[in-house]
Amino acid sequence: MKKHVLMSVFLIMALLFSACSKSSETETSAPTSTAANNMADDGTAKPANPGEISGNLEVWLYTDKITLDPINALLPKFYEKYPNIKVNITPVSGTDAPAKLMTTISSGKAIPDVVQISDPNIRFFQNQDALSDVTAKMTPFKDQVLPWKLAMGTVDGKNYSIPIDGAMTVMFYRKDIFEKAGINPEQIETWDDFIQAGKKITESTNGKVKMVNLPIGSTGDKAGIVYFFEEVSHQLGGRLFSKDKVSTVNSKENVKVLELFRKMIDSGITDNTQPWSPAEFAQWKEGSVATVVNASWMKGIIESEAPDTSGKWGIMLAPGFEKGGNRISSYLSSEMVIPKATKNFEAAWAFTEFFLLNKEVVPQLYKMGAPFPSLMSAYNDPAFKKPDEFWGGQLVGELLTQNEPKVPVKELVAMNWDQLMNNVLPEYLFQAVQKGADIQAILDKAKKALEEQAQY
Amino acid sequence: LIEPIFLPAPNGRTVFHHVKVWRAVAVFKPWIKDFKINRHFYFFVFPYLILILFFLVAPLIFSVYISLFNWSGIKAASFVGLKNFHTALTSPLFWKSVTNTVVIGLIYFPVLLLSAILFAVILNQQWLRWKKGFRAMIFLPAVTSLVVVSMVFFMIFEQNSGLLNLLLGLFGVDAIPWLKSADWSKISISILLVWRWTGYNTVIMLAGLQSIPIQLYEAARIDGAGGIQTFLKITLPMMKNIILFAIVMGTFGTFNIFAEPYILTKGGPSNSTLTTGLFIYREAFQNFRLGNAAAVSLIVFLFTIILSVIQFRMLSEKKG
Numbered sequence: 001m002k003k004h005v006l007m008s009v010f011l012i013m014a015l016l017f018s019a020c021s022k023s024s025e026t027e028t029s030a031p032t033s034t035a036a037n038n039m040a041d042d043g044t045a046k047p048a049n050p051g052e053i054s055g056n057l058e059v060w061l062y063t064d065k066i067t068l069d070p071i072n073a074l075l076p077k078f079y080e081k082y083p084n085i086k087v088n089i090t091p092v093s094g095t096d097a098p099a100k101l102m103t104t105i106s107s108g109k110a111i112p113d114v115v116q117i118s119d120p121n122i123r124f125f126q127n128q129d130a131l132s133d134v135t136a137k138m139t140p141f142k143d144q145v146l147p148w149k150l151a152m153g154t155v156d157g158k159n160y161s162i163p164i165d166g167a168m169t170v171m172f173y174r175k176d177i178f179e180k181a182g183i184n185p186e187q188i189e190t191w192d193d194f195i196q197a198g199k200k201i202t203e204s205t206n207g208k209v210k211m212v213n214l215p216i217g218s219t220g221d222k223a224g225i226v227y228f229f230e231e232v233s234h235q236l237g238g239r240l241f242s243k244d245k246v247s248t249v250n251s252k253e254n255v256k257v258l259e260l261f262r263k264m265i266d267s268g269i270t271d272n273t274q275p276w277s278p279a280e281f282a283q284w285k286e287g288s289v290a291t292v293v294n295a296s297w298m299k300g301i302i303e304s305e306a307p308d309t310s311g312k313w314g315i316m317l318a319p320g321f322e323k324g325g326n327r328i329s330s331y332l333s334s335e336m337v338i339p340k341a342t343k344n345f346e347a348a349w350a351f352t353e354f355f356l357l358n359k360e361v362v363p364q365l366y367k368m369g370a371p372f373p374s375l376m377s378a379y380n381d382p383a384f385k386k387p388d389e390f391w392g393g394q395l396v397g398e399l400l401t402q403n404e405p406k407v408p409v410k411e412l413v414a415m416n417w418d419q420l421m422n423n424v425l426p427e428y429l430f431q432a433v434q435k436g437a438d439i440q441a442i443l444d445k446a447k448k449a450l451e452e453q454a455q456y
Numbered sequence: 457l458i459e460p461i462f463l464p465a466p467n468g469r470t471v472f473h474h475v476k477v478w479r480a481v482a483v484f485k486p487w488i489k490d491f492k493i494n495r496h497f498y499f500f501v502f503p504y505l506i507l508i509l510f511f512l513v514a515p516l517i518f519s520v521y522i523s524l525f526n527w528s529g530i531k532a533a534s535f536v537g538l539k540n541f542h543t544a545l546t547s548p549l550f551w552k553s554v555t556n557t558v559v560i561g562l563i564y565f566p567v568l569l570l571s572a573i574l575f576a577v578i579l580n581q582q583w584l585r586w587k588k589g590f591r592a593m594i595f596l597p598a599v600t601s602l603v604v605v606s607m608v609f610f611m612i613f614e615q616n617s618g619l620l621n622l623l624l625g626l627f628g629v630d631a632i633p634w635l636k637s638a639d640w641s642k643i644s645i646s647i648l649l650v651w652r653w654t655g656y657n658t659v660i661m662l663a664g665l666q667s668i669p670i671q672l673y674e675a676a677r678i679d680g681a682g683g684i685q686t687f688l689k690i691t692l693p694m695m696k697n698i699i700l701f702a703i704v705m706g707t708f709g710t711f712n713i714f715a716e717p718y719i720l721t722k723g724g725p726s727n728s729t730l731t732t733g734l735f736i737y738r739e740a741f742q743n744f745r746l747g748n749a750a751a752v753s754l755i756v757f758l759f760t761i762i763l764s765v766i767q768f769r770m771l772s773e774k775k776g
Binding site for chain 2: 098099102103105106124128129130216217272274277278279416419422423426427430431449
């Protein structure tokens with residue numbers, strides 16, 4: 001009896017240990033191959049013969065599909081040029097992508113070759129030494145990409161990402177609602193005009209239609225007030241951090257922005273609906289909100305979430321603070337990165353170059369509903385000069401090609417910028433827009449909290 | 457029979473060791489004897505023990521280990537000693553999460569416990585028909601997919617068009633910002649918690665009720681005791697251990713509340729529903745400060761242990 005017990009214990013232990021040792025083997029073998037990859041990459045940036053590049057690519061793209069679907073549709077063209085590369089696209093939500101990438105990299109298994117992640121996460125993964133250096137490959141394209149987007153993936157002069165889309169702040173508005181209330185969108189130049197127009201709309205509809213959604217009560221990865229704050233503050237040149245790692249969240253500009261927010265809320269023109277939720281999409285469909293002030297890539301989201309409203313929308317620059325003042329600002333968008341642990345660096349680069357940096361392919365993606373690209377050298381393509389049906393025949397491409405390059409470079413400074421914006425700042429913005437709150441004092445507190453939580 | 461034991465001293469000589477140590481060893485002696493007698497049964501539970509070892513004990517030890525390091529999961533970890541514990545204990549956000557958790561616990565748990573006992577007593581009645589159906593129904597929320605639950609409760613709590621506000625509107629109550637006010641959001645989370653976990657606790661209470669010998673009730677009836685009197689003098693005292701169990705499990709559960717605020721509010725607005733469980737998740741999987749998260753989870757673990765010890769003491773002394 002005793003022998004049997006001992007035997008079975010040994011057998012189980014043996015099984016467990018063999019399983020453990022296997023996983024550690026793959027873990028150790030992964031970094032060596034990457035090192036080899038990077039060596040070749042740093043030494044020579046020779047363009048390889050497309051036919052010779054091979055590999056099975058695992059690509060993670062956002063689940064919202066405005067990037068995924070057009071790329072999927074053009075894959076046959078990619079296979080024509082690169083017959084020996086196989087691509088498998090997995091949809092991953094933008095909020096899950098960082099955690100998922102983190103776990104696959106630390107486990108050393110099933111690491112993707114190309115990943116779409118949001119701008120602030122690039123710094124984070126670069127800091128973790130998890131991204132491939134694409135400087136040599138990017139060099140010929142440096143003047144062709146939106147400068148502020150290129151800066152998002154540049155650390156100490158080296159590039160770690162390939163920009164996908166622009167993110168200039170624009171105002172999407174419902175032409176039909178504006179017409180009914182007798183508002184001429186061209187006359188909305190300042191935020192005061194915006195509030196006046198909003199009052200007209202809410203009054204003429206008995207408060208059923210609001211001017212804009214200003215979600216003050218949302219947090220986490222859906223903290224809508226933060227996007228809005230960031231965009232409007234950027235108009236005034238307001239930032240969260242200065243370059244020397246001091247938080248400037250309590251600056252005069254930011255106080256001004258929050259005063260504006262409170263004015264908007266007090267005048268009754270705002271709604272408070274969870275952003276990125278079925279409730280917000282329903283607002284677009286039923287027309288209970290007249291404008292959406294957000295990044296230019298929201299265009300594709302509106303098109304796909306409210307397809308029945310085609311023809312009723314218009315796009316214009318967001319209002320500014322003064323007449324004739326600055327109306328250009330931006331939020332953030334996404335880029336593609338190639339994890340350092342990939343075994344298919346050349347193939348991964350071929351994929352990103354083909355879909356993001358190719359003057360012929362990028363306009364085709366845009367035509368199929370992809371967000372406005374960050375590749376400036378493609379802006380002369382006729383695709384950007386065509387009237388856009390969904391937007392009532394407006395020349396959307398022209399508005400964006402003219403203004404996206406004007407967006408100034410912004411510094412994110414902190415490595416965990418995303419977390420600061422999603423989990424730390426909303427609490428203070430929420431307090432600051434409450435009636436009778438001392439905005440300056442609250443932002444002083446926010447400065448302290450941001451500085452405590454920031455990682456560099 | 458306690459035999460003195462001899463242990464090697466540091467200087468190499470064998471000495472009669474301190475009396476406390478051999479007492480401790482003596483305590484284990486019957487256990488060892490017991491193990492020898494029952495070794496075959498231990499063999500049967502061996503696969504289970506192995507799983508516990510790998511999925512419970514090992515991660516626990518590992519989390520103690522990484523709580524001493526600054527580690528993101530990718531880069532090599534650097535040893536920081538007890539700094540993570542210091543960071544956690546001085547972080548206002550951590551204390552906010554503790555306060556939130558305690559407040560939410562104080563709102564939802566009494567309601568949950570009372571309704572669980574009430575439902576259990578009703579479901580235990582002789583006259584009740586369709587008993588099995590009702591029991592299954594009341595347990596259903598505990599096994600319903602959280603994604604579905606979140607969608608439904610979003611619609612219920614929606615401020616302008618939500619079901620709850622429409623119903624309250626019939627009685628002339630103004631629209632309540634269930635998920636958008638820092639105070640109401642705690643109540644919304646509590647409502648969801650009560651809805652989700654009452655059934656589970658009812659089943660536990662029901663098991664307790666059914667273990668009470670029926671003769672006690674018969675004797676009480678003969679002595680002329682009324683319904684309320686039997687409930688207070690027989691049911692509750694007999695249920696003491698079960699209720700204690702529910703309270704202790706509830707305390708553990710409260711400090712681990714994660715899914716409900718995660719799906720409904722993401723901890724907002726203004727971090728008013730940031731629970732300790734959610735705080736640990738944020739630290740680990742959004743901020744990727746695994747060492748810090750491990751330290752926080754150990755502190756919370758200590759909290760719950762201390763709280764449950766206090767609960768055991770209080771309840772067993774009062775009624776025992």
